[in-house]
Every structure is written in structure tokens, then in C-alpha cells.
Amino acid sequence: MFYSMTGYGTGQAISKKMEVLCEIKSVNNRFVDISFRGYSLPNDFEEYIKIQLKKKFLRGSFEVKIHDNFQSEHSYELNQESIRNLKSTLKASKDFKNLNLKLSDLRDIPGLLTVRSSKKDISPLGKKALNIAIKNLVESRAKEGQKIEKIIIAKTLFLKNAHQKLSRSAPSLLKHRVKTIKNKFIQKYIDINKDEIANELSNVALKHDIAEELERISFHIESLNKLFKLKNAHGKKMDFILQELFREVNTLSVKIEKPDLKDLALTMKLKVEELREQAQNLE
Known part of the structure; x- marks a missing residue:
């Protein structure tokens, strides 16, 4: 069975106060890139x-996105000492008569108002969402792999x-080759003896003999067919076989x-x- 490296999977985990969505x-x-x-x-x-992605997949480039609907909680703290110092300074100044300070007056002054977000x-919900997303991603890659496998089987x-x-x-x-050579000799009126003709034809036979190539091609085709029967076929191995077959x-x-x-x-x-183009898409 073949798995494509192209796929998409989502997972969702929900608690009473929060919902987490994972997309992959x-x-x-050529390798695992996350x-x-x-x-x-x-x-x-x-x-x-x-770790989870590397356990499940042999290669591919993965983009992981985590969303949640939890709103951040904020806490506020006023520096009372700094505010007293500010009031004291303003009272001593002739330019300020009104000391009714508002929040808008304090927020831009460093050190007076501290806002903390929590x-x-x-992670607990995220892990659940991740595992579901990985499961769906495996199924997605398997479906794409089946389509590629049909194409590969037909071409094989x-x-x-x-x-x-x-x-x-x-x-x-x-x-056909021997006949062509004999005709050339006749057409050109080449006068050579039978031994020379036999020697020339022997060289032709060696040069144009395709038995060895046919034997190797048969072996590589059989190797491809064996890949189809494996539970987890590897695209890298197929690419190597196809390189040899192409040669x-x-x-x-x-x-x-x-x-x-x-x-x-x-x-x-x-x-x-x-x-070979199809093999590039396989895990």
C-alpha cells in the first residue's frame, strides 16, 4: 500500500470552558520537516x-496550526508609591491645579499601571486534538496514495x-540488423571475404544484443510488483528502482x-x- 506525502487532517478537542482545533x-x-x-x-x-509526527510518517513537510477559543484573563496592579510621588510632584508644580487623575492619565506613564495577561x-486538549488530526491525515494520505497506486500499476x-x-x-x-549490413555491402560493392563478414556480423550481434537489458528490465518490473504487496511501501525505494529501470x-x-x-x-x-514523477509524491 502506498501513502502520498500530500494530505490534510484536522482534530478537535472540547472541555467545559475551552475548545482546541488542530490542523495539519x-x-x-525528502525528509520530515515540521x-x-x-x-x-x-x-x-x-x-x-x-515526536508524534516523526513516529507516524517517514517523510514530508508538515505545517501544524493550533487554535483555541479561550479568552486571555487580565489582572491590573497600580503602583501606589509611584502614584503618591506623582501627586506630590504635581502639587508642587505651579502648572497643575487639578489633581483628579483618571485611568487614561495613568496608563501611559511607565511604572504606574501594570497589566498582566494569563x-x-x-497542552492536554491540544494533544487530544493532535492525535485525531494525525489519524485523519494518515487517512487523507492513504486516499491520495491509492489514486497514485492505480496510475503506477497501469503504467507498470x-x-x-x-x-x-x-x-x-x-x-x-x-x-533485421544483419540484413541491413549485408545490403550496405552490396550497395557499396564492398569486396570482402566471408571471414570478414562473419567477424563484422559478430561485432554487430554483440553491440546490438538486447538480451541483457531485457533481463534487467524484467527484474526491475518484478521488484516494482513486489512493492505493491508490501504493507508499507516506500517511495524512496521505488524511486531507486525506477532510476535503474530508466537506465x-x-x-x-x-x-x-x-x-x-x-x-x-x-x-x-x-x-x-x-x-518517477509519481514516485516523488509517495512517502
Whole structure:
């Protein structure tokens, strides 16, 4: 089973006085990369989130956002000593006659009014919301993975059928090449003996023999099919197999000269490139 690296999951946890919502978005990345948006979280809670995500996912870029509906509580404290000093100073000044001070008069004077804000610890509810969001994210990535898997299976089947056709046609390819060379000799009136012809044809057979490439392609296709049966298939492993497959198909397309079969080999090359693009999206 394949999992896409692209997905989205939300989780919600509610108590009597507070509600916490966790959102996680994930996209492609070679490694696990985690960033936070919105509410500033305590360091220990951030670390908990990172540990949970790394436990569950092999790679991907994750954006985590935590919301809550709790309103901050504020407390106020007046510095009585500073206020007495202010009044004393104002009384001694000839420029101030009215000493009826208002809150608006005090708030902008440093040290007179202290405002403290308190924020409830959302970690307990946040962890519950996080676990739900991770569960939903896994399901989301699995659904996307299923779509990619169907595409990969279809393209792999094409490669398998094309490989079978080329394997059946391999003997005729060599005959086609030998015939072409003989015709060139005749057209150019080249006078060479049978041993030289045999030697030339032997070199051609070695240079244009595709048996080894076909064998390796068969092995790589079989390796891909084995990945489909694994409980947790890895995109990295698939990408490696496809790199090797691409190399063999590329060599194959160079060796083949018969137009219809060369076109088939080039189409195989294109399909492998498309498979590699899909593999980039897999975990």
C-alpha cells in the first residue's frame, strides 16, 4: 500500500470552558520537516508534536496550526508609591491645579499601571486534538496514495506488456540488423571475404544484443510488483528502482533500430519518466 506525502487532517478537542482545533497540512519533502503557524506553543508541547509526527510518517513537510477559543484573563496592579510621588510632584508644580487623575492619565506613564495577561495551558486538549488530526491525515494520505497506486500499476502493466513484445521480437531485431549490413555491402560493392563478414556480423550481434537489458528490465518490473504487496511501501525505494529501470530502458532504445520497436522502447522510456514523477509524491 502506498501513502502520498500530500494530505490534510484536522482534530478537535472540547472541555467545559475551552475548545482546541488542530490542523495539519503535508506536502512533498525528502525528509520530515515540521513548522508551526498561529498560536505560540510551549516548547514541551512543540517537542511532543514533532515526536508524534516523526513516529507516524517517514517523510514530508508538515505545517501544524493550533487554535483555541479561550479568552486571555487580565489582572491590573497600580503602583501606589509611584502614584503618591506623582501627586506630590504635581502639587508642587505651579502648572497643575487639578489633581483628579483618571485611568487614561495613568496608563501611559511607565511604572504606574501594570497589566498582566494569563493564558491557560492548552497542552492536554491540544494533544487530544493532535492525535485525531494525525489519524485523519494518515487517512487523507492513504486516499491520495491509492489514486497514485492505480496510475503506477497501469503504467507498470504497460512496461510489462512492452517488455514481452520486445522479448518475442529480439531474434528478428538481429536478423533485421544483419540484413541491413549485408545490403550496405552490396550497395557499396564492398569486396570482402566471408571471414570478414562473419567477424563484422559478430561485432554487430554483440553491440546490438538486447538480451541483457531485457533481463534487467524484467527484474526491475518484478521488484516494482513486489512493492505493491508490501504493507508499507516506500517511495524512496521505488524511486531507486525506477532510476535503474530508466537506465536500462534508455540503453535499450539506443540499441534498437527497427522503427516500430524503437518507438515502443522510447514510449517505455517516457512511461518510466512518468512513474518517477509519481514516485516523488509517495512517502
